[in-house]
Amino acid sequence: MKPYSQPNAESTWWAVVRLLRWDKPSGRLILMIPALWAVVLAARGRPPIPLIGIIVLGSLATSAAGCVINDLWDRNIDPQVKRTRHRPLASRVLSIRTGLVVMIIALVSAAGLATYFNPLTFILCIIAIPFIGLYPLSKRVFPIPQLVLALTWGFAILISWSALSCGSHQPTTPCLGVETWLLWGATVLWTLGFDTVYAMADRRDDRRIGIHSSALLFGRYAGHLVGFCFGLTTVFLSILGLVMGLTTGFWVGIAIALSMWITQYMRLIRRRIPRHTYGDIFQQNVGVGFILLVGMITGTVI
Secondary structure (H helix, E strand, C coil), X not given: CCCCCCCCCCCHHHHHHHHCCCCCHHHHHHHHHHHHHHHHHHCCCCCCHHHHHHHHHHHHHHHHHHHHHHHHHCCCCHHHCCCCCCCCCCCCCCCHHHHHHHHHHHXXXXXXXXXXXXXXXXXXXXXXHHHHHHHHHHHHHCCCHHHHHHHHHHHHHHHHHHHHHCCCCCCCCCCCCHHHHHHHHHHHHHHHHHHHHHHHCCHHHHHXXXXXXXXXXXXXXXXXHHHHHHHHHHHHHHXXXXXXXXXXXXXXXXXXXXXXXXXXXXXXXCCCCCCHHHHHHHXXXXXXHHHHHHHHHHHHHC
């Protein structure tokens, strides 16, 4: 038996599903959420249904490509990390060739969907590709690779907002105006926060094999970094609400999100933290994202 093989054989199709992380929808949803924030706010709560469909499918295709690229880069590192050792490329259930084929299909699908957009949005989609490809490499050379991921997440805002406000649709807000950049800043900070939480679970393995992360860089202050990021996210979103004149529903969503972030912060700064806490907090942020989305919808249409 190969040293990293799974105890039971699995079908190639299911291995591809796991490679794309479709068996773990939280990571797909947490990328989709900021894209939906942007299109909802840019359209003042009434985005075109076809555009929503393109954004949902595009985020799934982009996320799929990102997962495969990450696992191709890390196929010799993941076997050394408890959380990732059974990923299909790490465990040799799938070959590198299969991974490359799946990656190409995902990228071509994303590119095909991007042709629906206006020229500026299409260009933003192209600019995002190097960020997607270089994030796994940044873990080897950059002390805060989570910032690279956060900047990658930020393209979800720019792409979705410009798709509505900079094209043939009737814009209700300026093309990539101050509102766009406030939402972009909130998204980057939120992503840096929740991905630092995600990295905190792997600190022991990452330190042993020489992988960088914000959780390692900030050490015992990593929980405070997360709290700082979530606090600034609240500030950016609050300023956004004031600039756009959003109504009560938005502020209720902000209040609920802030209370959840405070609770998460209090858990993270405890001296002894069970390992499952990090996964729980990451999952909770998917819920936070949807709460904010509902707040944005009600805050613009009611």
